[in-house]
Amino acid sequence: xxxxxxxxxxxxxxxxxxxxxxxxxxxxxxxxxxxxxxxxxxxxxxxxxxxxxxxxxxxxxxxxxxxxxxxxxxxxxxxxxxxxxxxxxxxxxxxxxxxxxxxxxxxxxxxxxxxxxxxxxxxxxxxxxxxxxxxxxxxxxxxxxxxxxxxxxxxxxxxxxxxxxxxxxxxxxxxxxxxxxxxxxxxxxxxxxxxxxxxxxxxxxxxxxxxxxxxxxxxxxxxxxxxxxxxxxxxxxxxxxxxxxxxxxxxxxxxxxxxxxxxxxxxxxxxxxxxxxxxxxxxxxxxxxxxxxxxxxxxxxxxxxxxxxxxxxxxxxxxxxxx
Amino acid sequence: xxxxxxxxxxxxxxxxxxxxxxxxxxxxxxxxxxxxxxxxxxxxxxxxxxxxxxxxxxxxxxxxxxxxxxxxxxxxxxxxxxxxxxxxxxxxxxxxxxxxxxxxxxxxxxxxxxxxxxxxxxxxxxxxxxxxxxxxxxxxxxxxxxxxxxxxxxxxxxxxxxxxxxxxxxxxxxxxxxxxxxxxxxxxxxxxxxxxxxxxxxxxxxxxxxxxxxxxxxxxxxxxxxxxxxxxxxxxxxxxxxxxxxxxxxxxxxxxxxxxxxxxxxxxxxxxxxxxxxxxxxxxxxxxxxxxxxxxxxxxxxxxxxxxxxxxxxxxxxxxxxx
DNA sequence: TCAGGAACTGCAACCGGTTGCATGAAACAT
DNA sequence: ATGTTTCATGCAACCGGTTGCAGTTCCTGA
Numbered sequence: 001x002x003x004x005x006x007x008x009x010x011x012x013x014x015x016x017x018x019x020x021x022x023x024x025x026x027x028x029x030x031x032x033x034x035x036x037x038x039x040x041x042x043x044x045x046x047x048x049x050x051x052x053x054x055x056x057x058x059x060x061x062x063x064x065x066x067x068x069x070x071x072x073x074x075x076x077x078x079x080x081x082x083x084x085x086x087x088x089x090x091x092x093x094x095x096x097x098x099x100x101x102x103x104x105x106x107x108x109x110x111x112x113x114x115x116x117x118x119x120x121x122x123x124x125x126x127x128x129x130x131x132x133x134x135x136x137x138x139x140x141x142x143x144x145x146x147x148x149x150x151x152x153x154x155x156x157x158x159x160x161x162x163x164x165x166x167x168x169x170x171x172x173x174x175x176x177x178x179x180x181x182x183x184x185x186x187x188x189x190x191x192x193x194x195x196x197x198x199x200x201x202x203x204x205x206x207x208x209x210x211x212x213x214x215x216x217x218x219x220x221x222x223x224x225x226x227x228x229x230x231x232x233x234x235x236x237x238x239x240x241x242x243x244x245x246x247x248x249x250x251x252x253x254x255x256x257x258x259x260x261x262x263x264x265x266x267x268x269x270x271x272x273x274x275x276x277x278x279x280x281x282x283x284x285x286x287x288x289x290x291x292x293x294x295x296x297x298x299x300x301x302x303x304x305x306x307x308x309x310x311x312x313x314x315x316x317x318x319x320x321x322x323x
Numbered sequence: 324x325x326x327x328x329x330x331x332x333x334x335x336x337x338x339x340x341x342x343x344x345x346x347x348x349x350x351x352x353x354x355x356x357x358x359x360x361x362x363x364x365x366x367x368x369x370x371x372x373x374x375x376x377x378x379x380x381x382x383x384x385x386x387x388x389x390x391x392x393x394x395x396x397x398x399x400x401x402x403x404x405x406x407x408x409x410x411x412x413x414x415x416x417x418x419x420x421x422x423x424x425x426x427x428x429x430x431x432x433x434x435x436x437x438x439x440x441x442x443x444x445x446x447x448x449x450x451x452x453x454x455x456x457x458x459x460x461x462x463x464x465x466x467x468x469x470x471x472x473x474x475x476x477x478x479x480x481x482x483x484x485x486x487x488x489x490x491x492x493x494x495x496x497x498x499x500x501x502x503x504x505x506x507x508x509x510x511x512x513x514x515x516x517x518x519x520x521x522x523x524x525x526x527x528x529x530x531x532x533x534x535x536x537x538x539x540x541x542x543x544x545x546x547x548x549x550x551x552x553x554x555x556x557x558x559x560x561x562x563x564x565x566x567x568x569x570x571x572x573x574x575x576x577x578x579x580x581x582x583x584x585x586x587x588x589x590x591x592x593x594x595x596x597x598x599x600x601x602x603x604x605x606x607x608x609x610x611x612x613x614x615x616x617x618x619x620x621x622x623x624x625x626x627x628x629x630x631x632x633x634x635x636x637x638x639x640x641x642x643x644x645x646x
Numbered sequence: 647t648c649a650g651g652a653a654c655t656g657c658a659a660c661c662g663g664t665t666g667c668a669t670g671a672a673a674c675a676t
Numbered sequence: 677a678t679g680t681t682t683c684a685t686g687c688a689a690c691c692g693g694t695t696g697c698a699g700t701t702c703c704t705g706a
Contacts, residue, residue, distance in 0.1 A: 002437070004692055015656050020694060030654060047437050051383060052692035054374040055661045062417075070403040073396060073589070080393040080420050087419065087431075092438065094385075095418040096410065097403050108410075114325070114370050115415065213593060240593045266396070267590035270536060270563045327662055338686050343664060353684055375662035378691045 003044040012040040023048055062092050063293060064112040064119040066105060070097045072211065073265040074235065074282065075122065078143075081286035082120060089294060091117075100182065100211075102126050106134070113138040118293045121145070125184045141293045143285055145186040151292045152305045153285050157187050157262065160278035160310035161194035164232050164260045167276070167312055169201045172321035173230035173258065179219050179242065180207030181234035188234060191262075195232070204228065209238055216241025224249060229257055229321045236261035236268040236277055243271070243317065254319035264313055273316035281308045326367040335363040346371055385415050386616060387435040387442040389428060393420045395534065396588040397558065397605065398445065401466075404609035405443060412617060414440075423505065423534075425449050429457070436461040441616045444468070448507045464616040466608055468509040474615045475628045476608050480510050480585065483601035483633035484517035487555050487583045490599070490635055492524045495644035496553035496581060502542050502565065503530030504557035511557055514585075518555070527551065532561055539564025547572060552580055552644045559584035559591040559600055566594070566640065577642035587636055596639035604631045 009016040014033060021028045022037045029037075040046075054060040065082055067075045083093045094112060098105040102125045112119060118139040124131060128147050131140065141151045161178075168176050178195045181188035188208070195203040206222055209215035216238035223231055223242065233239035239261030243253045253259050253273060261268055261277040268275035288306055295304075332339040337356060344351045345360045352360075363369075377383040388405055390398045406416045417435060421428040425448045435442060441462040447454060451470050454463070464474045484501075491499050501518045504511035511531070518526040529545055532538035539561035546554055546565065556562035562584030566576045576582050576596060584591055584600040591598035611629055618627075 006692075016693080017657080017695080018655060020692095021655090024694075028654075033654080047433075049378075049692055050438055051374045051377040052661090053694075055372075055378060055663085055692080056694045058661080060374060070406070071399045071589075073399075076394045076396075076399055079418070083393070083418060083420055084422075087434075092417050092419075092435070094415050095402070095406060096415075097406055099407075110370075111410075112415070115373055213589070237589075244593065266394075266536070266560075267593055270567065270590055270594060272595040329662080339663080340665080340687080341685060343662095344685090347664075351684075356684080372662055375691090376664075378662080378693085379664045381691080 003041075003046040004049070005046070007044055008037065008041050008046050011044065012037050024053075059297075060115060060117055061090060062094060062116045063290070064094045064096065064109075064116040065122065066096050066098060066108055066112075066119060066124070067122045068098055068100045068105075068125060069211075070095070072237070073267060074263045074280070078122060078282040078286040081283035082290050083286075085287040085290045089290070091290070091294070098125070100125060102130075102184065106130060109134050109138070117297060120289045120293060122289075123185065123187065125182065127184070139293065139296050141289045141296070143289050149303050151296055151303050153289050153292065154305065154307045155280045155282075155285055156307050156310050157278070157280070158190040158194045160262065160280075160312065161191045161232060162198070163310075163312040164262075164276075164278055165195065165198045165201060165203065167314065167318065168230040168232070168258060168260065169198075171230075171258065171318060173201065173228075174321070175202045175204070175228045176230035176232065177223055177226055177228040178203055178205045178207075179209050179216065179223075179231060179233045179238055180205055181209060181211050181238075183208050185211075185234075187262075191232070191234070207234070209234060211235055211238060213237045213241030213244065216243075217245040220245025220249060220251075223257070224251055230260070230318070231257060232260045232262075234262065236263045236265045236275055239275055239277070239317070240267060240271055243273075254317055256322055258318035258321070260312075260318060269315075271317075276315045276318040277313050279311050279313050281310070284308060326364075326369040327372070328369070330367055331360065331364050331369050334367065335360050382620075383438060383440055384413060385417060385439045386613070387417045387419065387432075387439040388445065389419050389421060389431055389435075389442060389447070390445045391421055391423045391428075391448060392534075393418065395558075395560070396590060397586045397603070401445060401605040401609040404606035405613050406609075408610040408613045412613070414613075414617070421448070423448060425453075425507065429453060432457050432461070440620060443612045443616060445612075446508065446510065448505065450507070462616065462619050464612045464619070466612050472626050474619055474626050476612050476615065477628065477630045478603045478605075478608055479630050479633050480601070480603075481513040481517045483585065483603075483635065484514045484555060485521070486633075486635040487585075487599075487601055488518065488521045488524060488526065490637065490641065491553040491555070491581060491583065492521075494553075494581065494641060496524065496551075497644070498525045498527070498551045499553035499555065500546055500549055500551040501526050501528045501530075502532050502539065502546075502554060502556045502561055503528055504532060504534050504561075506531050508534075508557075510585075514555070514557070530557070532557060534558055534561060536560045536564030536567065539566075540568040543568025543572060543574075546580070547574055553583070553641070554580060555583045555585075557585065559586045559588045559598055562598055562600070562640070563590060563594055566596075577640050579645055581641035581644070583635075583641060592638075594640075599638045599641040600636050602634050602636050604633070607631060
């Protein structure tokens with residue numbers, strides 16, 4: 001049906017190897033011949049078969065992108081950026097969702113390993129031990145998790161958490177809560193570390209919480225009971241859920257309790273009150289992760305670490321602490 | 324490096340074809356032999372190479388999923404469901420984003436065509452003519468667009484729009500606005516058709532609007548100027564943006580103007596006022612689209628049309644019309 | 647004038663599976 | 677005992693490219 005390299009060879013009177021080189025090593029073929037071959041190929045609508053190419057070269061020109069939950073609004077901008085960036089470099093992206101389940105994540109890596117040249121692991125829930133073991137099968141770039149000797153993109157959430165805590169402290173809050181995220185989340189760990197190191201404020205850690213608005217909703221009662229006046233939530237969804245839960249119980253934000261989220265998702269910007277939040281450079285992280293992965297194919301694996309800055313976006317969900 | 328079919332054959336003392344059949348046609352091989360081969364394969368960590376298999380069978384076991392904008396919260400639940408459903412059937416999914424650009428969409432289909440067994444086209448911006456032409460290259464299932472002779476999943480937005488309009492009419496609104504979506508959007512066309520057919524209410528159509536909250540924000544002035552008391556927006560993002568724009572101009576929702584969205588995205592549920600909206604069965608659509616596509620591989624292309632019902636979710640952004 | 651390259655191109659093996667056909671052995675019918 | 681199936685497996689060509697090697701032609705410089 002579709003034209004193959006042999007059809008093109010026949011129609012342009014050269015050997016298949018010449019056609020092959022026309023596409024994969026143009027400088028090795030005479031420009032006159034090359035143009036003729038290209039014209040014929042164009043005419044026949046020939047496109048190289050990537051599966052066949054993959055077979056001999058061992059390079060599929062595909063990459064895998066594994067996230068915990070596509071529906072979590074934190075990920076789509078990252079996926080979108082990574083996918084566009086990869087495509088511009090002639091790579092296609094398999095996107096897979098683990099449903100926050102480490103076992104699914106591991107199985108996914110296995111089945112994907114043979115089909116891709118490398119995998120972008122975003123906010124993995126797997127332990128470092130397992131990740132290191134799987135690394136033998138396929139190159140990784142890890143996003144939002146520190147794994148020894150592996151190319152890594154980090155969004156500096158520790159710094160973001162410090163910014164958020166200082167912001168609250170500056171508004172006079174003396175006792176604040178940290179709503180931590182899922183066990184196994186590096187992000188959550190970093191936030192807890194930042195909280196523990198905070199000076200001049202008492203930070204009580206609550207959790208783990210599901211990284212969804214339900215998780216935030218469910219935490220409302222405990223937050224009220226704890227007597228804090230400020231909250232740093234694991235992410236914006238949790239923050240929004242929490243605000244909802246507080247409203248239901250008649251507690252006003254930011255009047256009585258101030259809330260800071262993390263991620264700067266669209267919903268937060270549209271929420272009322274508009275969410276004060278730690279903005280994460282997700283699109284940049286997606287692009288950089290692709291770059292790092294493709295780069296790691298080239299030379300002999302230079303593990304690199306890139307840390308991207310986060311920033312605090314002050315909107316309406318935080319205010320002066322109540323006397 | 325990785326074990327191949329020949330390694331397994333050698334180690335288990337049979338010919339490669341027997342190993343091949345063990346995996347792709349188990350009933351053709353003696354159960355004793357089969358078990359031995361399976362044991363050896365397990366031992367060597369053998370996994371069939373899909374690229375090689377694709378080369379001979381012509382089936383890649385991959386499908387493409389093309390959406391206009393991954394960041395649009397309407398799509399992630401669909402992507403998530405489709406991806407999970409496909410994986411359970413041993414298919415992997417390439418996700419690609421066209422940035423709402425028909426040209427990118429066309430190019431994407433071309434480059435993907437050779438790499439996948441079929442493509443899920445979600446809310447395409449391409450004209451039917453072009454889609455029909457491209458259909459020669461690769462099987463499609465089209466979601467949210469009616470294309471003659473092609474397997475199609477429709478979410479009945481016409482019915483949803485009628486429900487929304489009746490809801491507004493029931494609340495006493497006599498003059499309402501329809502904020503239409505991008506040119507080329509089938510959904511938008513259906514909504515306009517439903518609006519034109521509405522009885523007992525006057526519907527003025529405004530647009531096209533960008534399918535984002537910016538689009539809604541930008542439409543606020545015109546909505547106020549038009550003297551309508553109710554609005555049906557192209558989607559929830561537009562609705563939320565519009566509400567924001569109305570607030571900025573001192574117009575209250577639902578006090579002075581009622582607003583209905585479409586999609587039932589999370590942000591709408593979390594918005595204040597909570598959005599009244601037409602809920603779309605996105606996850607079901609994703610699963611069904613995968614089923615239809617895989618089914619179409621089997622027999623001789625039975626174009627099927629599935630229409631999924633939509634429903635109106637009444638929340639807080641709609642109320643009695645002002646006298 | 648001739649050795650030594652450089653520039654092109656053809657040849658053929660190979661990547662890792664699949665599959666139609668042939669072979670041989672065992673099971674069955676007559 | 678002989679002919680016919682059925683079952684299990686081996687053989688080898690093939691899918692559509694890539695690539696090391698070798699051969700040819702032509703150019704260069706001594």
